[in-house]
Amino acid sequence: MYLKMAKRVLFETDKRLLWKLIYNMGFKGALSVHRHKLRLRQGQVFPPFLYVSVINSCNLRCQGCWVDVAHKQQTISPDAFHQLVREAKAVGNVFFGIVGGEPFMHPHLLDMLAEHPDCYFQIFTNGHFLTPERAKRLWQLGNVTPLVSVEGTEIVSDERRGRAGVLNKTMQGIHNALDAGVFTGVCTSLCRTNIDDLLREEWIDRLIELGVMYTWFHVYRPMGPNPNPDLCLTADQAVRARKFVVEMRAKKPIVIVDAYHDGEGKALCPAANGISHHINPWGGIEPCPIVQFSKESIHATGADPRPLKEKFLRSGFLADFRKLAAETTRGCIVLERPDLLKTLVEAHGAKDATARQTALQELAAMRVRTSQYNPTAEIPEKNPFYRLAKRLFFNDFGVYAGHDHTRTAAPGVLTGK
Secondary structure (H helix, E strand, C coil): CHHHHHHHHHHHCCHHHHHHHHHHHHHHHHHHHHHHHHHHHCCCCCCCEEEEECECCCCCCCCCCCCCCCCCCCECCHHHHHHHHHHHHHCCCCEEEEECCCHHHCCCHHHHHHCCCCCEEEEEECCCCCCHHHHHHHHHHCCEEEEEECCCCHHHHHHHHCCCCHHHHHHHHHHHHHHCCCCCEEEEEECCCCHHHHCCHHHHHHHHHHCCCEEEEEECCCCCCCCCHHHCCCHHHHHHHHHHHHHHHCCCCCEEECCCECCCCCECCCCCCCCEEEECCCCEEECCCCCCEECCECCCCCCCCCCHHHHHHCCHHHHHHHHHHHHHCCCCHHHHCHHHHHHHHHHHCCEECCCCCCHHHHHHHCCCCCCCCCHHHCCCCCCHHHHHHHHHHCCCCCCCCCCCHHHHCCCCCCCCC
């Protein structure tokens, strides 16, 4: 597998783009995580990786979407984006996940990214706007990778995404990016209707054959005004997904991303350990994309003129969220203890950051569900490179130390009932 992966890197990648990835995302990203660990020792948190929703609009209507895609369009302006990136770079950050809505619907997206060649950007997209012209622009930039979401077969994709002909348009976008020589990934939000089709070795083989260099299996989160809880994975399916990822990482010449486990197979939350937080299209600073409440904004106003660094370091809401999440579970507090999160939001008077203004009611209506935390089924990495990389750059950074989460987890969390 290692020789096959080396062969793919040597013969299937554009060397200029590969260098951008290795230097901007790899070397400088590792330094950013190192600075994060040093800050943690001083009780300070500024996430080394920021996810930025640049727009709320989307051409699709996916089941369980928590973004206000049908409301009045809101975008982050180029000036606000540049200020955000500059202030984050001053703290050592270089990686930004670009999300939405559909990011390519932002009229200035690629021009905004072009202003920051010393950073690395990952665009989460449905692929429908990845035309040959845009793909060529991505190649010219060199420091941008599209992560294209595929949600199942033709029938399942249309049902999941609320439109007809979705899969063909998505696959065409993937082909356009690959034909342009762009470093391209494919992701899936695993749920009950697509797990049997896409959590398969044959699907991994097809991605490799296409030339896709990395993939990411998210887990469906029942959030938003229409959460569609029937799509949620069972506890057994979640374990199956983790086992599949570990097996394929040790077997297939393709990078497989996993954001919810350390190298020993223990669950973690990227917001609880402070490695990532989220910026919404209005500029609100949120713990993560599905926690749609904020106290601070990236915009400097008369009421809060502080620079971005101070807003992160001095945010009582973010600090208390991380503390509560770490003390409650190694998994997702939103799913396992929405009641505690609601109490926290109310105690801080955090603003509902949605256009629909119903996030608190949605949180109150949630029932306890399983997340990635399952201490009876922890599956360590088999691939030694993944295991080493996670030990160095992606672990809990000690935030869970001293907490017995088996006793604090809500009823049903460990059993999936």
